[in-house]
Amino acid sequence: MKSVANSLMALLLMLAVAAPLSAADKKDKKEGKNAAAKKDKKKRKAGKKKRRRRGNRGLGFARQIMRQLAKVDLTAEQKKKTKEVIAKHKDKFAAVNKKRSVIFTKERRKARRDANKAARAEGKKGKELRAAINAAVKFTTEEKEKLKSINKEQRTLMIALRKDVFALLTAEQKEKLPKQRRRKGKKNKKPKKNKKTKKKVAESDSAK
Secondary structure: OHHHHHHHHHHHHHHHHHHHHHHHHHHHHHHHHHHHHHHHHHHHHHHHHHHHHHHOHHHHHHHHHHHHHOOOOOOHHHHHHHHHHHHHHHHHHHHHHHHHHHHOOHHHHHHHHHHHHHHHHOOOOHHHHHHHHHHHHOOOHHHHHHHHHHHHHHHHHHHHHHHHHHOOOOHHHHHHOOOOOOOOOHHHOOOOOOHHHHHHHHHHHHHO
């Protein structure tokens, strides 16, 4: 009887120890699943955000302006008017993006991403990289011209939006805005002097 009682006691002890361990394992598994689900949700959300930014460049530009204005102490009235100005331009940007999406379809965007990834993996850069991407996207001459026109229209809208928003600022507030970096264009480059011209000038000077 003693041995039976001892065995039962040992069994009960084992069950008492095993029960909380099993509960802890279940809890860990549940927490692990929840963490993985949260991570996936966060990834999907980030992906959607990225696609929205890509799909509406005009609103991305509006957000950029708002970041610049964060350095300026806007009054409540200025904040209200700024939102109104951006809302006024929103439909115009949406119309431009709609035109672009007709030409630059989902399939072409995917082809561009894949080509970009493959070309970079091969070590291609600059003109070679752009050529590989353009070859994958396969725009016709007519489509290229249309895209140029769409991009020009969008730049015009961006300039108008910036002008309308900054018109709401005082001179002191404009001074607080971060300075824009200017790209060096062809106009800023000094023309190279022809070696032959230099030689002729030197000869004429020596003749004098």
